Amino acid sequence: MLNLSQNGCSVWVASSTKGLLTPTAVALGKFDGVHLGHHRVIQPVLHGGNQLSVGASPQSNENEHTYSTVVTFHPHPQEFFTGQPRALLTPLDEKIEQLRSLGVEQLVLLPFDKELSALSPEDFVEKILVQRLQCQRVSVGQDFCFGKQRRGTAKDLQLLAANYQIPVTIVPLQTYADNAPVKDIPISTSLIRHSLESGDIKNANLLLGRPYTLVGVVVQGQQLGRTIGFPTANLQLPNDKFVPHKGVYAVRVSIVSETPDVHAPIQILGVMNIGDRPTVNGTCLSVEVHLFDWANDLYGKKLAVQLIEFLRSEQKFPDLEALKTQIQLDCTIAREILSAGC
Numbered sequence: 384m385l386n387l388s389q390n391g392c393s394v395w396v397a398s399s400t401k402g403l404l405t406p407t408a409v410a411l412g413k414f415d416g417v418h419l420g421h422h423r424v425i426q427p428v429l430h431g432g433n434q435l436s437v438g439a440s441p442q443s444n445e446n447e448h449t450y451s452t453v454v455t456f457h458p459h460p461q462e463f464f465t466g467q468p469r470a471l472l473t474p475l476d477e478k479i480e481q482l483r484s485l486g487v488e489q490l491v492l493l494p495f496d497k498e499l500s501a502l503s504p505e506d507f508v509e510k511i512l513v514q515r516l517q518c519q520r521v522s523v524g525q526d527f528c529f530g531k532q533r534r535g536t537a538k539d540l541q542l543l544a545a546n547y548q549i550p551v552t553i554v555p556l557q558t559y560a561d562n563a564p565v566k567d568i569p570i571s572t573s574l575i576r577h578s579l580e581s582g583d584i585k586n587a588n589l590l591l592g593r594p595y596t597l598v599g600v601v602v603q604g605q606q607l608g609r610t611i612g613f614p615t616a617n618l619q620l621p622n623d624k625f626v627p628h629k630g631v632y633a634v635r636v637s638i639v640s641e642t643p644d645v646h647a648p649i650q651i652l653g654v655m656n657i658g659d660r661p662t663v664n665g666t667c668l669s670v671e672v673h674l675f676d677w678a679n680d681l682y683g684k685k686l687a688v689q690l691i692e693f694l695r696s697e698q699k700f701p702d703l704e705a706l707k708t709q710i711q712l713d714c715t716i717a718r719e720i721l722s723a724g725c
């Protein structure tokens with residue numbers, strides 16, 4: 384169990400069996416990416432969010448604090464069923480940070496195991512929502528499924544929860560924004576993953592409602608960067624982080640402070656390369672960023688790198704001089720894009 388605190392606010396992270404803050408108002412789902420569609424589902428359980436038309440549950444005491452809670456599954460159900468690790472848009476730390484910024488007070492990680500996956504929809508409502516979480520109201524997306532073999536639908540949840548006077552909001556799937564090229568397609572984690580896989584970072588960012596971000600600690604590389612005038616901070620990402628299309632990106636970087644800080648961190652502009660570095664016979668994937676107008680040591684620091692625009696694919700250059708010339712050009716283009724306020 385963790386109690387993470389930043390900027391004076393915290394998200395309480397608990398399992399379904401230990402340390403729960405109750406009673407709860409619950410948004411249920413996987414919420415990988417915490418994208419714009421997820422925001423809509425979470426909003427009704429936030430303080431000051433849309434209170435349900437059905438009103439508060441008769442069991443609730445008006446003076447009692449109801450904790451705005453996101454209930455999700457850990458590990459990702461797909462990982463449990465396939466046995467394959469699943470790369471995530473928001474690994475746990477990032478998900479906590481995103482939920483905190485929305486105003487969520489508690490994240491409950493239901494251990495997704497044989498026992499949980501075998502619960503009937505009826506038992507899920509009674510044992511998890513009612514008994515453990517002392518749930519007062521629920522919000523889910525229209526396509527939510529739950530219980531053994533995903534038999535229960537959002538409508539079933541509404542009917543079952545009504546037996547306990549728990550109102551359930553079913554949130555319609557949010558589609559693309561009006562200014563997007565294709566409309567009426569629901570925003571989804573898989574759509575964002577496809578956009579990132581194909582290098583369409585602008586579309587991914589539009590659907591997320593914020594730039595896709597890589598957060599990692601700076602580790603040592605081959606120390607070649609400084610020899611060509613472009614030192615690069617090499618990032619170690621969480622093992623389960625989803626890595627987008629290989630290539631060069633215009634980015635905004637902030638140094639993540641260890642201590643709580645009320646001020647927003649300063650943003651430094653730069654260029655990032657995600658790739659195998661064929662020019663220097665690289666053998667593994669590296670994720671590295673060159674910061675503009677910066678000359679200080681970054682080893683051991685945690686950086687959050689927002690991907691703003693995809694510039695080009697990685698190439699094998701005949702020598703370091705040719706690579707250097709190309710990186711100079713990348714920097715010029717990135718500065719133009721970033722200073723235009725993208």
Ligand SMILES: Cc1cc2nc3c(=O)[nH]c(=O)nc-3n(C[C@H](O)[C@H](O)[C@H](O)COP(=O)(O)O)c2cc1C
Pocket residue numbers: 604605606607608609613614615616617631654655656659660661662663671672673696697698699700706710713
């Ligand atoms: C903006 C940028 C673009 C890059 N493009 C390529 C590329 O197209 N091909 C390549 O082999 N390496 C590319 N690299 C990676 C360099 O090979 C790498 O930064 C250099 O070898 C230094 O690595 P080091 O930090 O481990 O010393 C790029 C790096 C940056 C910062």
Ligand SMILES: Nc1ncnc2c1ncn2[C@@H]1O[C@H](COP(=O)(O)OP(=O)(O)O)[C@@H](O)[C@H]1O
Pocket residue numbers: 601602603604605606607608609610613614615616617672673674675676677678679680681682
């Ligand atoms: N403008 C900059 N951008 C990125 N890193 C920088 C910059 N200036 C200094 N550094 C420091 O230099 C290191 C990168 O130098 P480099 O020669 O590429 O070594 P490495 O291969 O270990 O990354 C970074 O980790 C950071 O500590």
